[in-house]
Amino acid sequence: MNPLHFKGELLYPYRMKIIIRIWDLPIRLFHWLLVLCIIGSFISVNLGGNAIQWHAYFGYSILTLLLFRIIWGFVGSTHARFISFFPSKKAIIDYLQGSSPRVLGHNPVGALSVFALLFVLCVQVATGLFVDDEIAFQGPLAKYVPGRVSSFLSEIHEGNQVVILTLITIHIAAIWFYKKFKGENLIKPIITGDQEIDPSEAANYLPTDLGRASKDGVLQRGFALLILGLIVVVVGYYMTK
Template sequence: MTIEDSLMQSRTTRIAVWDRLIRLFHWSLLAAVVISFYTTKTTGAPFLFPIEVHAQAGYIIIGLLVFRFIWGLVGTTYARFSSFLYGPKTTAHYAKALVMRRAPRYASHNPLGGWMVVLLLLSLGFQALSGLFLSDDIFFQAPLYGLFGPALGDVMPRLHSLNSDLLLILIGLHLAGLVWHTLQGERLVPAMLTGVKRFTNAPADEKPAVSRAHKRYAIGALLIAAGISGWLWFY
């Protein structure tokens, strides 16, 4: 190791960004989404009734999204929506700097990444909620099928299908952004595994830790999310 490398390491700042619940949410959501898409493309093994598994993955997604919404309001510093949602002017300035390869580093999501996260969560939320009104007219009826009459039952499958295509586009953009930032030297995947990001300069959004009753909030958010998922699962 050279003297220059040693100096660089000594100047590296480690910031704990993603708490354990955010990391668990992220990877659980990824697994549920993969299962959800997979079960729309298969009619047999390894699942005896893929439509049932598809629905159950949706119930898990709803619970995870409920948790994320609550945690985005009362969670740890960088988990809160207020930490990574920026106005149009700041977002436009960041986009311009990104094109010029002069974009500053952020501990939490950067301005474009923050809005991408919101779009993904909204699209996932609509996909999961719209699925509660569906039926295959043979073996499966979702918990809210027929609740608002046949008219909604006719339009919801089309919206569910269209939003599925939109969701795939958003996921593709999300992955493209991940690859871009990785090529720029940001280790985003390891950060979502360890919760820690490394910086040689202070990030643009560095914030002091906020003193909150996180443990009580976490228990409450998890209980609410589990209760909703459990009710849908056993309805």
């Protein structure tokens, strides 16, 4: 019996699960830091008062993370790249009809959710830079636009919170649905980085997918840290200018 090698581990068909690295460490850290920052942002804005400054700090942190994710979506590891899971109309229809093969990482519908959430978060941080409540907080770019523009963007910033909460609720519901009715644990891979596949189900995946493990070595992580560091410097400079 010939052994199969995935992520440097020795696995024997029909005896052990196939383990493939899907999410690299930078993506996993991005995901969980984003979760913490979003939670902190909602808590601080509802506390009001001096906590609004913490709301701004969380906003700058989310901006930094989003800029990193956008860049990493083009230069990151295999399954982190947008091109690897950008959903086409045909892919979405085939998936909904149940006629598409299983995929590693984001399925077409899940990809729509990811892009939607990234978009509304980008809208949130962008408008937040122009917010001026005339009491406790003024965004760093508010002084560069007329008051009516700042007020308009402030309204979008406030109303967009409902969209963000709705998408997050759908995201959590989808995780529960896949766990409850499809037996797929979507949380574990984003913690460990690995996708576990029963050898008996390997035929449901494209062979090319099973051979596309994401790189997650020292060089990959160092490159991600360099990108993040540069973004922190740029964002920090313009936020304190």
